[in-house]
Amino acid sequence: MKKRAITRALAAMCALVCTVALAGCGADEEGKIRIGIKFDQPGLGFKKSGTYVGFDVDVAKYIARELGYSEDEIIWKEAPSAQREAMLQNGDVDMILATYSITDSRKEVVDFAGPYFVAGQDLLVRADETEIDGPEDLNGKRLCSVTGSTSAVTVKEQFADEVQLMEQPGYAECATALFSGIVDAVTTDDIILAGLASAARGQLKVVGQPFTQEYYGVGIKKGERELAARINDAIEKMIEDGSWQRAIENNTEGTDYSPDPDYNPPVPTEGEE
Structure with missing residues (x-):
């Protein structure tokens, strides 16, 4: 926990000074953070009348805020499934939250924080x-x-x-x-x-009978371990203060859906040493 407290303090300090703490993310404007999401998935990442809504969007906003960015300092980028690794490798985005399952093959070219959700x-x-x-x-x-x-x-x-x-x-x-x-x-x-x-x-x-597990992670550029730790801290806080559960409920309103309690909420440890 001492390590987490230190990383949180560093995150706050760096956010106030400049965007150097996210230099590895390659923000193209000072004070801005670029986040990849889906634009066409209702309930997760959906572009609606010039705004962006969904569970992935809510998690992304929470993480950005914990990193020192307000909502109007987020640049949203569409992240189609086939382009996610290239977008991170090329520095087009700082992170991706787009129903992005953590897999060994993907971890060969990008890193992950999280998981922030386990789907089935x-x-x-x-x-x-x-x-x-x-x-x-x-x-x-x-x-x-x-x-x-x-x-x-x-x-x-x-x-x-x-x-x-x-x-x-x-x-x-x-x-x-x-x-x-x-x-x-x-x-x-x-x-x-x-x-x-x-x-x-x-x-x-x-139906409500999940038969696989898909661990959704926050995709980041290879080698960004400090950033992964800071994102994990934000996810932990979102779960602890109830915001995670509220985001699930708000984005599945009108259904009987609830996440598999055997796996959710998950423990975000990916990407940390």
Whole structure:
């Protein structure tokens, strides 16, 4: 705890003096911090009438504030999944919070702080669905996932090899197919599905039987261990003061979703020695 107190004091001091403490992040304007998020994921990272909303956005704002930045000192950058590593390596952003799962292969080229959330792959179905209670009920059913996603592969390999798969370019398109009855279920991380369900205003629901674990981290440039420690301190504080839970509830409002209590809230230790 002494080490954490020291790093917090250093963070506050450096934020007051200049942006040198984040020199490794490569802020392109003095007093600004650039954060990568998704722009198209309801409930997580969503661009709405020139503003940005979602759980990832709320976590990012909290971290930025603990690092000494106000909301108007945040420059939001869209961080598509395939471009996240390059954006960090090239110094386009200082950090990324975009449903960014911590994996060994990614850690070869970037570092992470966190995790700040542990998602689990789940299913989204229509609100009146009674036959699908988990992935084992998908044999003979029509399932939608995003092109190139490993989610549908997991279902076919582990649970239902007779599932009929439809691939779409995004989960919004999958949700539309579910609305219209073209498919019976959509699969990806549970909190992404909860965001879609919230946007659907009670017409869709998350089954609530997660069957994988995805540890969402804050992506940072390789070697930024001091920054990782400071971000971890901020995540810990967000969990302790109740802001983390409120962010979950606000961004999944209208659904019965709750994070898997076996894994949430997580202990943020990634990136520290």
